[in-house]
Amino acid sequence: MADGRSQPAPQQSEPAARTGRRLFAPEDQAIDAALMERVTTGDKAALGELYDRHAPTCLALAMPILRDRRLAEECVQDLFLNLWQRPHTYDSQRGAFGGWLMRVARNRAIDLLRRQRERRFADFAVGAEGTPFDPELFLVDPAPDPAELAASSDTGDRVRAALVSLSGEQREALELAYFGGLSQSEIAERLNRPLGTVKTQIRTGMQRLARQLTGYRPDGTDTE
Amino acid sequence: MTWQSETLIEMTCAEVEERLPLHALGLLDADEAAAVEAHLPLCPACQSVAVQFEAVAGAMPLALDPIAPDPAMRAQLMDRLDSGAPSAQVTKLPPTAMSPFRRLGLLAAAAVLLLAIGGGFWINRLIDERDEARTTAAMLQEFVSPNAVAMAMAPMAASEYDWGWGTSRLFKNPAGEMMLVVEGCPPTTEERRYPVWVAMGDDRTPLGDIAIGEDGSGWMMVTFPADIPAPEQLGVSMREGEAPLVDLFLGDMTG
Numbered sequence: 001m002a003d004g005r006s007q008p009a010p011q012q013s014e015p016a017a018r019t020g021r022r023l024f025a026p027e028d029q030a031i032d033a034a035l036m037e038r039v040t041t042g043d044k045a046a047l048g049e050l051y052d053r054h055a056p057t058c059l060a061l062a063m064p065i066l067r068d069r070r071l072a073e074e075c076v077q078d079l080f081l082n083l084w085q086r087p088h089t090y091d092s093q094r095g096a097f098g099g100w101l102m103r104v105a106r107n108r109a110i111d112l113l114r115r116q117r118e119r120r121f122a123d124f125a126v127g128a129e130g131t132p133f134d135p136e137l138f139l140v141d142p143a144p145d146p147a148e149l150a151a152s153s154d155t156g157d158r159v160r161a162a163l164v165s166l167s168g169e170q171r172e173a174l175e176l177a178y179f180g181g182l183s184q185s186e187i188a189e190r191l192n193r194p195l196g197t198v199k200t201q202i203r204t205g206m207q208r209l210a211r212q213l214t215g216y217r218p219d220g221t222d223t224e
Numbered sequence: 225m226t227w228q229s230e231t232l233i234e235m236t237c238a239e240v241e242e243r244l245p246l247h248a249l250g251l252l253d254a255d256e257a258a259a260v261e262a263h264l265p266l267c268p269a270c271q272s273v274a275v276q277f278e279a280v281a282g283a284m285p286l287a288l289d290p291i292a293p294d295p296a297m298r299a300q301l302m303d304r305l306d307s308g309a310p311s312a313q314v315t316k317l318p319p320t321a322m323s324p325f326r327r328l329g330l331l332a333a334a335a336v337l338l339l340a341i342g343g344g345f346w347i348n349r350l351i352d353e354r355d356e357a358r359t360t361a362a363m364l365q366e367f368v369s370p371n372a373v374a375m376a377m378a379p380m381a382a383s384e385y386d387w388g389w390g391t392s393r394l395f396k397n398p399a400g401e402m403m404l405v406v407e408g409c410p411p412t413t414e415e416r417r418y419p420v421w422v423a424m425g426d427d428r429t430p431l432g433d434i435a436i437g438e439d440g441s442g443w444m445m446v447t448f449p450a451d452i453p454a455p456e457q458l459g460v461s462m463r464e465g466e467a468p469l470v471d472l473f474l475g476d477m478t479g
């Protein structure tokens with residue numbers, strides 16, 4: 001990958017980084033890497049291109065967490081400003097840029113939410129009209145044929161297919177944690193399930209996703 | 225003063241692997257997260273699994289329908305790029321002042337990691353290999369000796385997105401001296417300085433700055449102010465220009 005920045009001593013993480021990268025299309029990774037390279041030299045147009053490529057997904061991620069369009073827009077803008085000011089915070093050894101950016105975006109949105117201290121989602125489990133919380137609200141409807149989705153080369157399709165394959169309870173707990181930014185005890189309270197059950201459902205859900213998306217095997221052997 | 229005197233929890237690979245799915249989502253308690261993060265740099269197998277769960281966590285938003293940002297926000301961002309000078313929080317030190325900090329910082333970081341696996345032998349070997357740093361290394365050994373107390377400081381969300389794998393710990397040696405060690409920050413070509421403070425309630429009292437060298441680690445001796453012998457919190461923050469401090473690590477001293 002074209003990345004001329006000086007890197008920390010590789011911690012024998014080359015195979016690990018490769019595994020994590022499988023999920024993201026190589027051509028997308030190459031484009032992002034080239035753009036990040038230009039950002040480190042102070043190229044504003046390159047940052048603009050990264051924004052155009054990734055800001056819509058970042059905004060889709062920040063919205064359910066912050067539940068406020070303006071706040072979410074500001075969160076995304078700050079995210080990219082921060083990337084401009086400190087591009088070195090991305091370490092290409094740790095995996096694909098797209099995945100890293102989404103983790104950063106999510107952390108930032110959750111951080112912002114906590115700082116706001118307006119627990120805006122106090123009524124998270126209940127919609128505006130008192131309708132029960134529906135995790136489908138956060139997700140695009142899966143296409144009729146999950147098998148077709150799973151075989152798609154589009155990462156989003158594959159993630160959707162993997163999410164659909166989870167049990168309803170696993171998916172609900174995992175989506176509240178990931179897309180809702182709720183803590184495990186908050187989820188337990190919302191769903192009226194024991195905390196230990198929620199932990200197990202989130203963990204098992206993540207393991208199933210990893211099995212389908214990265215070839216993860218619980219015993220550590222990596223078949224693929 | 226009471227200490228949250230958890231020395232670092234040692235975890236087996238199985239215990240770490242079991243926690244990696246929740247770690248990737250940022251759902252672990254601070255002490256569990258610290259134990260996982262102490263393990264990962266030393267264990268290629270667990271690190272490989274961690275990267276897989278991180279990739280899954282990073283890919284999940286791609287399942288969402290993208291939302292086009294307001295074009296005005298993009299224009300405003302491009303304007304802000306002009307005023308946002310890169311790395312506003314960087315403070316340069318005279319080059320002569322850097323070397324010993326870095327040397328000790330590196331040793332401290334290594335010692336922290338070695339402590340995590342209980343490797344007294346390796347600490348000694350490390351010290352032997354650093355002849356010119358023998359004095360400081362001896363001091364370090366005292367701080368990471370079995371009689372010393374270590375407090376893992378909780379990483380704030382900001383430290384995760386800015387620092388990736390940064391960790392911070394406060395060591396107290398049997399003589400009662402305290403040393404703050406930060407490691408795992410991204411390597412840079414310039415030394416950075418981050419404010420360290422103690423707090424009672426909302427009142428924060430600065431203790432000075434910790435210098436983070438180009439290897440991404442640093443240390444400082446910590447002395448509590450005479451009028452605050454037992455603070456409630458100890459923190460490391462980041463300063464960006466005139467912006468308010470962003471907390472990177474917080475230690476609750478009242479456990």
Ligand SMILES: [Zn+2]
Pocket residue numbers: 236237238240263267269270271
């Ligand atoms: Zn391990």
